[in-house]
Amino acid sequence: MNLVNLESVSHAYGPKPLLSDISLGVEAGERIGVVGRNGGGKTTLISVIAGDIRPDSGRVTHSRGLRVGSLSQQDTLDPGATVGEIVLGELAEHEWAGDQRVREILANLIGDLDLTAKATDLSGGERRRTALAQLLIDDHDLIMLDEPTNHLDIEAIAWLARHLAGRKSALVVVTHDRWFLDAVSTRTWEVVDGRVERYEGGYAAYVLAKAERARIxxxxxxxxxxxxxxxxxxxxxxxxxxxxxxxxxxxxxxxLIANEPPARESVELMRFAAARLGKTVYDLDDVTLHAGGPGSGPLVLDHLTWQFGPGDRIGLIGVNGSGKSTVLRLLAGTVKPDSGRLIKGKTVRLAHLSQELTELDPTRRVLESVEEIRKYLLLGKREWTASQLLERLGFKGDAQWKVIGDLSGGERRRLQLLRLLMDDPNVLLLDEPTNDLDIETLNELEDLLDGWPGTLILVSHDRYFLERVTDRCVALLGDGKLAMLPGGVDEYLERRAAGTALTARLGNGATTTTTTTRPGGAGADGASGRSGGAASGPAGADGTQGPASGGSIPGSPGQDGAAGLSAKEERELRKELNRLERQLDKLTDQEARLHAAMAEAASDYAKLGSLDAQLREINVQKDTIEAEWLEAADRLGD
Structure with missing residues (x-):
């Protein structure tokens, strides 16, 4: 049954038609992702479907009694209302506290935010989460979301995808987050040139189907x-x-894929990067850093020793407020460490894209502002003109002669990115570069970065872009270390979930100072270096403090006895825990030796590949043993 029907709908703003004779419907239970260029009519389409905009012509029909919930990009919260009043309305405390679904929404979106806080005192991200929670707590037949992942971190985005996929209501969502599209959508609509092209499946299926249509x-x-x-x-x-x-x-x-080469020639790019940068890019030596300056604000790095080498393409992950942008500012030289040394290579030519838009001369024209930096740029083996690059990033034809003062926020973001690239840097620090960029522009940017030789450090909540552009990920988990993530974002989410669960099990007066706690000594993720390096202190496999060999975790059942186990079974389990911890110590030692060997072989790419393969194998073994350790600890009655 169709919930909404559009018949011959057309709508325009000024002379530009955004929708031309569109006929389509939204069925009950359908989950539709809407994609297309910025300004192409995506928001207009969902506003017409929701009934917020009356089209110039055609007819929009809603089923009788249809309950529609909408989240727009504009903030509509009452500034005088509290978070509790906005989200919970007139629900009594016993009503919402007894509803597991409501508690889950509050825990994952509101978190530690005070329910008595006024909306006028909230940050942009807190306001977005509040509006989203308000929408999801109510029951709807059709949910309309316009860029719901804005201001959400990776964990919140993953939770939101699971939540929406589990709801029975129909969904129409506009987003540039391709991972999110794949996770929630069963159908994709592309708004292009006033038409709506329909595809079965999520983003991946849409890309394949669109390519096949192009081939035909x-x-x-x-x-x-x-x-x-x-x-x-x-x-x-x-x-x-x-x-x-x-x-x-x-x-x-x-x-489509038989003769397609890899996205990047990683070995060749690393060779070019080493030639341009030498062996040293950034070395952090026993660095301590707080987000608010020396000794103030949250602790970001705690006596960390680490290396960023030539050709590294690293994604930096962490919850909002963990200090990702602060780390980038440290590398950029705009903040100083509390203690320790930051050693910067003599040949580093840095470009730093912050979340704040750099002021551009509003009277200059787009092409002039790029050509004043450089008229030609060599990417990979091809030379590009400023005009060609502008066209690739969406400035086509007359758009290159627009005055900068007339550009939208997304257009300014694209222009800022291109100006950075035209300056031919060999180190790129990118802080949320995908903000305000549509999917086509993201594809072009990814393609440009694929041919760019240098060191890239990226902070982004766009999971697809993060995994597509970088070769490895590291995380700030709240313990002052950088944790290596061989398994990427999936491993980060698993560690966060395991850390939360273990912290809950420890409970009862146990104290932990880290986001996640797992057994082991100084490991790949608690160690430092280019893909590792000299360890900065005893730490667990994820960079956290693990239990000493032969001991037990404070607050574990070993101190008070395990309920439901005989004395013999408890002794056997403790022996098993000790055995597993000794194995972890041995693997940790091997890991440390491998990191040292990789640091010495920084310019020998063949040897690096062999060492990296050994390191991955050890990580797999450690993951298996850690799982056994957690299972044994759980049996003891944590």
Whole structure:
């Protein structure tokens, strides 16, 4: 059953038609992701579906009694209302406190935010979370979301995707977050040139289907060109002999990827980067750093020793407020460490894209502002002009001659990115570069960065972009260390979840100073260096403080006895815990030796690859043993 029907709907702003004769419907239970260029009509489409905008022509029909919930990009919170009043309305405390679904929404979106806080005192991110919680607590037949992941960190985005996928209501969502689209969407709509092209599946299926449509269109164009050539030849020479028609035998999926090279030539890019940068890029030596300056604000780094080497492409992950931007500012030299040394390579040519838009001369034109930095840029093996690069990032034709003062926020972001790249840096620090960029522009930016040789350190909540552009991820987990994540974002989410669960099990007066606690000594993620390096102190496999070999965790059942176990079973379990901890210590020692060897072989890429393979194998073994350790500890009655 269709909840909403659009029949021959058209709508325009000024002379530009955004929707032209659109007919479509939204079925009950459908989850639709809407994609398209900025300004292409995505927000207009969902506003028409929700009934917030009356179209210029055509008809929009809602089923009887349809309950629609909408989240727009604009902030509509009552500044005088409290968070509790906005989110919970008139619900009594016993009503919402007894509802598991409401408690889950509050825990994952509101968190530690005071329910008595006034909306006028909230930050932009807190206001966004409050509005989202208000929407999700109510029951709706159809939910309309416009950029719901704005201001959410990776954990909150992952939770929101699971929550929406588990709801029975229909969903229409506009977002540039491609991972989120894949996680929630069963169908994709692309708004392009006033039309709405419909595809089955999420973002990945949409990309394949769109490429297949392009291939079919190209084949049709080739056939048309062949016929035209034959017609011209016939007109010139007379009727030719009959020939067989060309045949197209292409397996759609295989033809698209069979001869496609890797996104990046990592070894070649690293070689170029080493030639441009030498061996030293950034070395952190026993660095301590607080977010608010020496001794003030949250602790970000605690006596950390680490190396960022030539050609490293690193994604920096952490919850909001963990200090990711502070680390980038430390590397950029705009903040100083509390103690320790930051050693910067002599050949470093830095470009830092912060979350704040750098002021551009509003009277200059777009192309002029780029060409004043450089007119040509070599990316990979090809030289690009400023105009060609502008076109790739969405400034086509007359748009290159627009006055900067007339640009939107997204256009200014694109221009700022390109100006940074045109300055030919060899180190890029990017803080949320995907803000305000549409998917097509993100694809072009990824392609540009694929051919860029240098060291890249990226902070982004856009999981797809993060995994696509970087080669490895590290995390700030709240313990003052950088934790290596061989498993990427999935491993980060698992560690956060395991840390929360273990902290809950420890409970009862146990004290932990880290976000996640796992057994082990100084390991790959508590150690430091380029893909590792010299360890900065005893730490667990994720950079946290683990239990000493042969001991037990404070607050564990070993101190008070384990309920439900005989004395013999308890002794056997403790022996098992000690055995597992000794194995972890041995693996940790091997890990430390591998890190030292990798630091010495920083310029030997073949040896680095071999050492990295050994390191990954050890990490797999450690993960297995840690899982056994947690299971044994759980049996003891944590």
């Amino acid at each position: 269109a190209q084949a049709a164009e080739e056939r048309r060109q062949n016929l035209m050539r034959k017609e011209i030849a016939w007109l010139r020479r007379g009727p030719p002999a009959r020939t067989s028609k060309p045949k197209f035998r292409i397996d759609a999926a295989q033809a």
